Amino acid sequence: xxxxxxxxxxxxxxxxxxxxxxxxxxxxxxxxxxxxxxxxxxxxxxxxxxxxxxxxxxxxxxxxxxxxxxxxxxxxxxxxxxxxxxxxxxxxxxxxxxxxxxxxxxxxxxxxxxxxxxxxxxxxxxxxxxxxxxxxxxxxxxxxxxxxxxxxxxxxxxxxxxxxxxxxxxxxxxxxxxxxxxxxxxxxxxxxxxxxxxx
Numbered sequence: 001x002x003x004x005x006x007x008x009x010x011x012x013x014x015x016x017x018x019x020x021x022x023x024x025x026x027x028x029x030x031x032x033x034x035x036x037x038x039x040x041x042x043x044x045x046x047x048x049x050x051x052x053x054x055x056x057x058x059x060x061x062x063x064x065x066x067x068x069x070x071x072x073x074x075x076x077x078x079x080x081x082x083x084x085x086x087x088x089x090x091x092x093x094x095x096x097x098x099x100x101x102x103x104x105x106x107x108x109x110x111x112x113x114x115x116x117x118x119x120x121x122x123x124x125x126x127x128x129x130x131x132x133x134x135x136x137x138x139x140x141x142x143x144x145x146x147x148x149x150x151x152x153x154x155x156x157x158x159x160x161x162x163x164x165x166x167x168x169x170x171x172x173x174x175x176x177x178x179x180x181x182x183x184x185x186x187x188x189x190x191x192x193x194x195x196x197x198x199x
Contacts, residue, residue: 001049010087011114011122013080014106017043018137020077022144022162025137026050029114030058031105038081041073045163049104051116058104058113081105 014028014080023031023045030049037043049058084105091109100111108114111135120137127134135143141162148158159167167194 008087009122009126010084010091011106012107013077013084014114015123015126016077016080018076018140019144021071022141024048024141027061029104029106029116029119030061032103033085033105034113036073036081036105038073038078038085041075041078043071043073043077045071049113049116056115062129072091110177127154131160 015026015029017023018025026048027045029083030047031043031045032047035044035046046060047058048061049056051057051122088105088107091107092111095110098110102111102113104113122136123137145158145162148161149155153161155167155171159169162169170174
């Protein structure tokens, strides 16, 4: 993340949102400024941007109420989005008449929507430059869930952050994360089985 901030990447805030809040690619690329309240530190995911065949579609989400509920914005996200507002305004001024006005948070230097495939390519390139394992953009949701689990965030809270429709989806991640208690229990079991007289 430091590298992205240092090079002033226009998609820095998008990367922050997918890692911290577990947003899907279509959700982050479809995010509209009307759904961002920086003073109240709230975010509403109401739109998605996806490529369907040869068309780029920006449409309202049709997911469950939980998936379109508001999310609190942590300070890191607020700072990144404020920076995005400034860089987008600078891009608008630079583009002049070529600017394509929209309400999208993430746009190209001319104001057009970010092509999802280009977002994937940029994400992959940044992973390589940072020397971290290359993962799919969608896998950042698992990364977010894993981090929440490692921080002992209650599964129901994680379910709300990730906007999973069922707790089983969230628990699937939680059951793969070894907690300190799990490790201690397995160490105790190991000692018991390895040397039964000690237990």
